Every structure is written in C-alpha cells, then in structure tokens.
Amino acid sequence: MAKETATYIHGHHESVLRSHAWRTAENSAAYLLPELQADSTILDIGCGPGTISADFAALVPKGHVTAVDYAPGIVEQAEKEAESRGVANMSFAVADVHDLQYEDNTFDVVHAHQVLQHVGDPVQALREMRRVAKPGGVVAVRDSDYRAFTWFPEAEGLTKWLDLYEEVARAGGGEPDAGRMLKAWALRAGFDEKSIRATSTTWTFSSDAEREWWGGLWADRALHSDFAKQAVAGGHGTQDELQAISQSWKSWGENPEGWLMIPHGEVLARA
Numbered sequence: 001m002a003k004e005t006a007t008y009i010h011g012h013h014e015s016v017l018r019s020h021a022w023r024t025a026e027n028s029a030a031y032l033l034p035e036l037q038a039d040s041t042i043l044d045i046g047c048g049p050g051t052i053s054a055d056f057a058a059l060v061p062k063g064h065v066t067a068v069d070y071a072p073g074i075v076e077q078a079e080k081e082a083e084s085r086g087v088a089n090m091s092f093a094v095a096d097v098h099d100l101q102y103e104d105n106t107f108d109v110v111h112a113h114q115v116l117q118h119v120g121d122p123v124q125a126l127r128e129m130r131r132v133a134k135p136g137g138v139v140a141v142r143d144s145d146y147r148a149f150t151w152f153p154e155a156e157g158l159t160k161w162l163d164l165y166e167e168v169a170r171a172g173g174g175e176p177d178a179g180r181m182l183k184a185w186a187l188r189a190g191f192d193e194k195s196i197r198a199t200s201t202t203w204t205f206s207s208d209a210e211r212e213w214w215g216g217l218w219a220d221r222a223l224h225s226d227f228a229k230q231a232v233a234g235g236h237g238t239q240d241e242l243q244a245i246s247q248s249w250k251s252w253g254e255n256p257e258g259w260l261m262i263p264h265g266e267v268l269a270r271a
C-alpha cells in the first residue's frame with residue numbers, strides 16, 4: 001500500500017500553529033460550505049490543530065466529522081480543540097491520505113485543506129479520497145500556490161524567502177505551487193472533467209493587526225520551525241540568510257504600506 005514519502009516541511013512548531021489555528025471553515029472552505037447538509041458525514045484529512053474540522057462539526061449538527069492527520073501529536077491537539085468547544089459529533093484518528101483505513105463509499109464529504117501540497121503522491125491521495133467518498137459525495141481540496149503569492153513592497157529578503165521555501169518544499173517531496181495543479185491531479189486520479197469545479201480564492205493581509213500577525217509568525221518560522229531546520233540541514237540556506245529573511249518579514253509587518261495576497265486553488269469534485 002502507498003505510504004507517505006514526503007517530509008512535512010512546516011512541522012508543528014508554535015509559530016506554524018499560530019497560522020493554522022487562525023483558520024475557519026469560512027475563511028478556508030467557503031467553496032465547500034453550500035454542499036454541507038445538517039446530517040453530512042465528513043472526513044477531514046490532514047486536520048492539523050482542527051479549527052476547521054470543529055467548525056464543520058458545528059455546521060452538521062446531525063452529522064459527524066472524522067478528523068485525521070498522520071502526525072499523532074497534532075491529532076491530540078485537534079481533539080483538545082473540539083473538547084474546549086464542547087463539540088460532541090467528532091471523532092479522531094491517525095491516518096495517511098495515501099492509504100486510508102476506511103471502507104469504500106463511507107463519507108458524504110472528504111476534505112483536505114493545505115495538505116496535497118505536502119504529500120508525496122497527490123494523485124494517489126485523491127484516488128483514496130474518492131474511494132472513501134459515497135457515490136455522489138464530494139471530494140474537496142484547497143491549496144495555496146506559493147509562486148503566485150504577491151506582496152508590496154518588494155524586498156530582497158522576501159524574494160529570497162520564496163525561492164528558499166520552494167527549494168526546501170521540493171527537496172522534501174512536496175509541490176509548493178499545488179494550487180494551480182489541483183484540477184490536473186483530480187483528472188489524473190480519474191475524476192470526470194464534468195464532475196470537477198475548479199475555483200480560486202485568496203487571503204489578503206494588510207491591516208496593522210494582519211501584518212503584525214503574519215509578519216511576526218513568519219519572522220519566527222524562518223528561524224525556529226522545521227522549515228528553518230531543513231533549510232540549513234539540506235544545505236539550501238544558511239543561518240545568516242534565515243536571519244535576513246526573518247528580519248524582512250518583520251520589516252514588512254511594520255510597514256503600514258505592506259500588503260500580501262495569498263492565492264489558493266480549489267477543487268470540488270463529485271465521486
């Protein structure tokens with residue numbers, strides 16, 4: 001059976017989770033929400049800290065959300081998130097998207113947010129997602145597209161950040177420009193072209209609070225997350241370069257003229 005071959009380059013450092021725990025069903029899965037029914041059963045793969053999964057659970061009060069991730073520690077954290085919200089219609093498991101432990105035709109909705117960019121075989125992942133979706137059910141994936149990130153003002157350190165990030169991500173076996181490839185991967189996984197709706201949406205960070213948050217978390221991620229460790233260990237960058245990248249994100253965050261747009265590809269495909 002297929003297994004994960006890629007390294008999850010972000011890891012689960014606090015500076016990474018500061019970003020992931022900000023995510024909601026509304027700001028990260030709006031394209032899927034019209035598909036949800038009160039009794040939908042949802043599999044949320046690569047759930048991370050579980051904020052989106054717990055939002056889904058509130059939206060399907062007569063249904064159920066199964067939240068899974070292949071990192072056991074983060075599954076525990078997702079479980080705590082649900083507990084703290086008093087959400088009852090959820091269960092949790094460790095699972096690899098390449099080889100899910102669920103029967104064929106089990107879920108109404110099979111969802112993965114910002115996961116396919118990190119996996120070794122996204123086409124196999126989509127085949128598995130389709131297998132466990134009920135006939136007529138929905139497979140929903142959304143991933144950012146790093147090369148299409150757009151910011152102002154230009155800064156040498158931020159250009160270096162993007163180049164280094166893409167190099168480290170690909171060395172780990174992932175695809176940082178996944179957003180533009182989701183539709184192609186869905187077709188290769190066997191979805192009918194007519195069953196696929198491919199869209200895109202963005203996050204924009206510009207207000208003082210947004211810039212301080214995003215600039216601050218990447219200033220820390222550049223120095224302390226798994227990305228930083230892999231950049232140095234793999235010979236892709238030096239500690240001095242990471243220091244300069246961190247400083248660039250900090251400066252961007254402090255600049256009232258700063259603006260950042262993060263684009264995402266989305267695919268909603270019927271099984």
Ligand SMILES: C[S@@+](CC[C@H](N)C(=O)[O-])C[C@H]1O[C@@H](n2cnc3c(N)ncnc32)[C@H](O)[C@@H]1O
Pocket residue numbers: 004008010020021023028045046047048049050052068069070071074095096097098112113114115118119
């Ligand atoms: C960028 S995080 C996204 C977390 C969450 N979906 C969100 O958007 O906040 C990607 C998650 O996918 C998980 N992951 C990576 N490879 C996986 C695999 N093969 N199967 C399941 N989960 C995986 C990672 O452990 C990580 O928690």
